[in-house]
Amino acid sequence: MTESAPITAEQIVELFRRDARARRELAVLLVSEPEVRLAIVNAVLREVATKEDIEKLRRELREEFRRELEALRQYVDRRFERLEAEVRELNRRLWWVVGTLIVGWLAVVIEQLLLYLVAR
Numbered sequence: 001m002t003e004s005a006p007i008t009a010e011q012i013v014e015l016f017r018r019d020a021r022a023r024r025e026l027a028v029l030l031v032s033e034p035e036v037r038l039a040i041v042n043a044v045l046r047e048v049a050t051k052e053d054i055e056k057l058r059r060e061l062r063e064e065f066r067r068e069l070e071a072l073r074q075y076v077d078r079r080f081e082r083l084e085a086e087v088r089e090l091n092r093r094l095w096w097v098v099g100t101l102i103v104g105w106l107a108v109v110i111e112q113l114l115l116y117l118v119a120r
Contacts, residue, residue, distance in 0.1 A: 016023050030036045049057075 016026065031040065
């Protein structure tokens with residue numbers, strides 16, 4: 001009688017990979033064992049987010065949103081202040097131009113009046 005070589009773990013894995021029915025049966029056997037089921041549940045629970053995890057993430061996201069919103073507000077405020085200053089400067093220059101035009105117009109009117117009076 002010849003003895004066969006012992007089966008390796010790699011061969012067992014390959015057999016289960018090829019046989020879906022055997023995989024299902026193994027899964028049923030494993031989860032029916034209380035210790036194995038508890039180990040699986042504990043492993044899964046370590047990967048699941050708790051309410052506290054979600055609330056912590058929510059607080060962090062809110063804080064990050066507040067910081068980003070405040071940074072944006074400050075940026076917009078600075079840009080708006082700069083724009084206001086530029087508008088004030090343009091307004092000031094416009095009044096100088098208008099004033100200069102009025103003075104020039106008045107000078108022409110006075111000159112014409114004087115020429116009229118001299119010519120009379």
